[in-house]
Structure formats: structure tokens, C-alpha cells
Amino acid sequence: MKLVVIGGGPGGYVAAIRAAQLGADVTLVEKEALGGTCLNVGCIPTKVLLHSSELLEEIRGGEEIGIKIDGKVTVDWKGIQNRKSNVVNKLVSGVKGLLAVNKVKVIKGTAKFKAKDTVLITKQDGSSEKIKFDNAIIASGSVPFIPPIEGSKLPGVIDSTGALSLENNPKSLVIIGGGVIGVEFASIFNPLGCKVTIIEMLPYILPPVDREISELTKTKLVSEGIDMYNNCKVTKIEESKDGLKVLFTGDNGELSVEAEKVLVAVGRRSNIVNLEAEKNDIKTERGFILVNDKMETNVRGIYAIGDCTGKNMLAHVASDQGVVAAENIMGKNKKMDYKTVPACVYTKPEIASVGLTEEQAKEKGIDYKIGKFPLAANGKSLIMGENGGIIKFITDKKYDEVLGVHIFGPRATDLITEAALAIRLEATVEEIVSTVHAHPTIGEAMREAALAVNKEAIHMVNR
Structure with missing residues (x-):
């Protein structure tokens, strides 16, 4: 079975590897660096810069935790940029190695559909090649959206x-x-x-x-x-x-x-302009490729994943969609479930959420309860000097089922996985509470927030 994957971002390369693991003959087309936006100009490089900024803040606040620094603390911008490049290059190299081990053929270039079973690849050296496929996965990603503001093209x-x-x-x-x-x-x-x-x-x-x-x-x-x-x-x-x-x-x-x-x-918009998808009857809406929960387009054998579908423009969603598409192509029956997709914001402290917000619960007319625990009452948060945060549970009032969890605090983006699993398993507050959480950790505040749903929190006054 011949599979062509268009785009080597977190959706495309994951789909290519999974399909190859299942026995497909995979060709991956990527016009720039492997890893796509996320790895090269998105998730990873921004987090490298954020880490440097956060460390600088901690150094400046050293005296508060008993660390005195003699001398001037300065920012080496070129050094920060070099570290960013080193981290990105190492990860890109890792992706390249994984594709090679899984015998995925990688072609540097751009692709466009010439028929419902053929793509034309224009390579970096200007040459072109037509490839026939049994199945194709569009993983072309997105690009920054610039609104029509007067002066938006000025230098700077x-x-x-x-x-x-x-x-x-x-x-x-x-x-x-x-x-x-x-x-x-x-x-x-x-x-x-x-x-x-x-x-x-x-x-x-x-x-x-x-x-x-x-x-x-x-x-x-x-x-x-x-x-x-x-x-x-x-x-x-x-x-x-x-x-x-x-x-x-x-x-x-x-x-x-x-x-x-x-x-x-x-915001960002889908990157499908040059694919000529619509000329080959692939349906789109508002610039995004329409897919079902199996990641199938309306054209048999052609799938689409990631930002170009507009479903949920997050790297981890693209990766999961890639696995779903690859496994369906190889004869399995898989569907995407967006109910347990966590969202993360890397401020200081971090933000992470999964499931329903309070506003969404109200809109849906759900009879809900809330449990909140302030991280000012959490020992590890105090130790870390990040005690202004909160953990918030939203639960169904009848069964105490966990519907949403929202965290503003240190380690939020790591802690959210527990909440995502709870929602995935339709867990109740009691199941969170009866799970022993280690001490001293930020994680034990998850249990306290769950206890607070029924006004049973131990380490705060219940109101």
C-alpha cells in the first residue's frame, strides 16, 4: 500500500511513522525543515525563549530564597538564540532519524494534487516527479494570519x-x-x-x-x-x-x-492554497479541509489532519489525528475524540485546561458544581515562590463526574494529564479523592480541589 504524506510537521511525521510501522510504503513530502511549525518556529523555540526569561526572573528574585548574586546579571540575546537553534536542530535530527529507521522516504519539495490518486512534487532543485498513491494524508499545517491593517507591511x-x-x-x-x-x-x-x-x-x-x-x-x-x-x-x-x-x-x-x-x-490560517485540493473535488469550508472523525475527506483514500482541518489547532491534536488517519488507512477503525484534548499556555505560572469551562457548562444548561483550591495553601507552590495560582474543578451535580479542570499555577501543563485521563475515564470526584497523591507536590492540590467540590477540602476553610 503506497501512502503519500504531505507535510512533515507533528501530524505528518507521526502519521508517516505509524503507517510505516503497520507496513505501508510511505513517502513524506516536506518543503522546509522536518518538524513543521511546532518544532521550528512554534512550540519548541518559544518554550526555549520562555525558559530563559523564567530563569532570569528567578535569578533576579534570588534574595527572596536566600541566594545572593554579586555582579551584574545581563541578557545574552545571541546566546539565547544559539541555544534555541541547538535545541531545535537536535529535535529535527531526531525526527529525521526516526523516519529513516522506519524506512519512510522523505522528499524535499512541494506537492499538489494532479488527480485523486496522483500528486506532482516539485523538488528543491526545480525538478518534478509524479507519484501515484493508494492513500494520501494532507498535513500541510498553517501560517500566521495578518489582518488587513493599514501599515501592516511596514518594516518592524x-x-x-x-x-x-x-x-x-x-x-x-x-x-x-x-x-x-x-x-x-x-x-x-x-x-x-x-x-x-x-x-x-x-x-x-x-x-x-x-x-x-x-x-x-x-x-x-x-x-x-x-x-x-x-x-x-x-x-x-x-x-x-x-x-x-x-x-x-x-x-x-x-x-x-x-x-x-x-x-x-x-491567529493562524490553513496552508492549503497551493495544493489544488478543491480542483480535485476535496471539499473545504472557510479555507479549511472538511474531514470526519476518522480524518477522511470526502474523496475516498484522501485524509487530512492538523491545522489545515481547523478542528483544534494544537500540535498534540495533529499528532493524534495522524495516528487515527494512519491506522484507518491500514485497516483499523479509529475515531478522534476531542473531549479530552488539553490546552496549555506557557505563562508564568502556567495555564492548562481540559474539558468544559464554566462558561461552556452554563451555555449547555448543565447543573454543575465547582471546587477550587488556592495554591497559596500548597506547600510545594510556596517553596517554588509561585503561590498566586488556583486549581478549579467543574463537575456534574448529579453524579459528581469530572467535566472540566482548569489550572493556573506551576507545573500546570504537566498536571493536566491527570485531569484529561479522569475525563477520558468518566471519573468522579470520589475517584480523584481516593487516589493517593504524593506529598509535597503541586499534584496534591488536585486532590484538594476535588475535595472542595463537596466542601471537604482539608487544607483550606470550606465555604
């Missing part, structure tokens, strides 16, 4: 990819967009001494996040010196003597702010 206006490879640490930065991308970049640059301003069109930041958690995050960011403008619409970007000026309107009328750089971080 950058997208998330450009923000990762700046030659110098900017003195000031305006971020248009208060979503996950915007907030994470604010958390990178603010500790490094850059004056950061966020402009968001909605009345709150981090739209997908439980509102209570997003408000706690906003308060924390503002307390750290980040200027925040909500309910504001950017109307124009223009040059100024200090760099760029962003003009916007809001509740207080017309406003403006100047900065050295402007980062546009309002």
Missing part, C-alpha cells in the same frame, strides 16, 4: 515567526492580539527588559480559557508591568521617530502607542 511589523529570530532584543513591543500566542510572547519579552503592550479586541484575553483563569492571568501580567488594552480595535500602524506607532480605538476613544517593533498575533 512582524509575525510570530519573525519574533523568534530578531537580531536584537527590542526595547519596546506592541502585541496585537491577546490570545495564546500574544500572551506567551509578552511573557518572553517583558522579563528581558522589553516594554510590552497588548492590544486585544475582546473584553478579555485568552478567549478559549476559563474566564476566571484568564482574569487571574491578566492581573498577573499587568502587575509585572505589561500594559493591557481590551475592547480595542487597531486602525493603523505608521512610522514614528522611535520606530512605529499603533493607532487604535477603544472605550476611551482614539489612542496610540509607540514601539520599536509590532507583533501581529491574531
Whole structure:
């Protein structure tokens, strides 16, 4: 069985490896570096920069934990960038090795459909090759979306990819967009001494996040010196003597702010323009490829996964979709279940959530209960100096089934897996509570939050 995978990101390369494990003859087409956006200009490089920023904050606060530092602490921007490149290169090399071991043929180039069983690959050297396939998986990913703002093409206006490879640490930065991308970049640059301003069109930041958690995050960011403008619409970007000026309107009328750089971080769009998918009857909607829960398109034998489907634009979702697609191609019967997909935001402290938010529970008319435990009452959080967070459980009132968990605190992105498993297994509060949690850990606060659902928390006053 011949399989062509278009795109070598976290969806594509995982699908290619899984299909090869099951006996498929796999060709993977990737026009740039293996690993896609996530590994090269997304998840991994941003987390490298975030780690450096977080470490700098901890060093500056050393005296609070009994560590005195003599001498000046400075930022080596080139050193940070070099480390980012080293981490990325090591991981890309690892992906390349895994594909080779699994005998996946990798072609550097771009692909477009010439028929429902044929792709034309244009290679980096300009030559082309037609490949017939039995099945194909489209994993072409996404690219940053730049809205039609006047002045958005001026020098100094950058997208998330450009923000990762700046030659110098900017003195000031305006971020248009208060979503996950915007907030994470604010958390990178603010500790490094850059004056950061966020402009968001909605009345709150981090739209997908439980509102209570997003408000706690906003308060924390503002307390750290980040200027925040909500309910504001950017109307124009223009040059100024200090760099760029962003003009916007809001509740207080017309406003403006100047900065050295402007980062546009309002989202991403699918990357399918050059595939000629629609010419070969592959259905799309609003620029995304339509798929069912088996990751099948409407054309028999052609599947699509990852950001190009618009289902849930997260790397770990793309990887799971890749496995589902590969296994269905190889004769299994698998379906995607999005109920237990965790979402993570790498602020300090971190944010992680899975399942229903409180707003979603209300919209669905669910009779629910809430249990909350403040991390100020957790020993490990106090030790780590990150005690302003919270763990929040949302449960069904009748059966105490866990419907959603939301964490704002240290290790949140690691802890969320317990919550995802609980929802996957339709666990109740009692099953969380009766599971022994180690001490001293942040994780034991999960048990306390579950206990708080029925006002039985041990290490706080129940109200």
C-alpha cells in the first residue's frame, strides 16, 4: 500500500511513522525543515525563549530564597538564540532519524494534487516527479494570519515567526492580539527588559480559557508591568521617530502607542492554497479541509489532519489525528475524540485546561458544581515562590463526574494529564479523592480541589 504524506510537521511525521510501522510504503513530502511549525518556529523555540526569561526572573528574585548574586546579571540575546537553534536542530535530527529507521522516504519539495490518486512534487532543485498513491494524508499545517491593517507591511511589523529570530532584543513591543500566542510572547519579552503592550479586541484575553483563569492571568501580567488594552480595535500602524506607532480605538476613544517593533498575533490560517485540493473535488469550508472523525475527506483514500482541518489547532491534536488517519488507512477503525484534548499556555505560572469551562457548562444548561483550591495553601507552590495560582474543578451535580479542570499555577501543563485521563475515564470526584497523591507536590492540590467540590477540602476553610 503506497501512502503519500504531505507535510512533515507533528501530524505528518507521526502519521508517516505509524503507517510505516503497520507496513505501508510511505513517502513524506516536506518543503522546509522536518518538524513543521511546532518544532521550528512554534512550540519548541518559544518554550526555549520562555525558559530563559523564567530563569532570569528567578535569578533576579534570588534574595527572596536566600541566594545572593554579586555582579551584574545581563541578557545574552545571541546566546539565547544559539541555544534555541541547538535545541531545535537536535529535535529535527531526531525526527529525521526516526523516519529513516522506519524506512519512510522523505522528499524535499512541494506537492499538489494532479488527480485523486496522483500528486506532482516539485523538488528543491526545480525538478518534478509524479507519484501515484493508494492513500494520501494532507498535513500541510498553517501560517500566521495578518489582518488587513493599514501599515501592516511596514518594516518592524512582524509575525510570530519573525519574533523568534530578531537580531536584537527590542526595547519596546506592541502585541496585537491577546490570545495564546500574544500572551506567551509578552511573557518572553517583558522579563528581558522589553516594554510590552497588548492590544486585544475582546473584553478579555485568552478567549478559549476559563474566564476566571484568564482574569487571574491578566492581573498577573499587568502587575509585572505589561500594559493591557481590551475592547480595542487597531486602525493603523505608521512610522514614528522611535520606530512605529499603533493607532487604535477603544472605550476611551482614539489612542496610540509607540514601539520599536509590532507583533501581529491574531491567529493562524490553513496552508492549503497551493495544493489544488478543491480542483480535485476535496471539499473545504472557510479555507479549511472538511474531514470526519476518522480524518477522511470526502474523496475516498484522501485524509487530512492538523491545522489545515481547523478542528483544534494544537500540535498534540495533529499528532493524534495522524495516528487515527494512519491506522484507518491500514485497516483499523479509529475515531478522534476531542473531549479530552488539553490546552496549555506557557505563562508564568502556567495555564492548562481540559474539558468544559464554566462558561461552556452554563451555555449547555448543565447543573454543575465547582471546587477550587488556592495554591497559596500548597506547600510545594510556596517553596517554588509561585503561590498566586488556583486549581478549579467543574463537575456534574448529579453524579459528581469530572467535566472540566482548569489550572493556573506551576507545573500546570504537566498536571493536566491527570485531569484529561479522569475525563477520558468518566471519573468522579470520589475517584480523584481516593487516589493517593504524593506529598509535597503541586499534584496534591488536585486532590484538594476535588475535595472542595463537596466542601471537604482539608487544607483550606470550606465555604
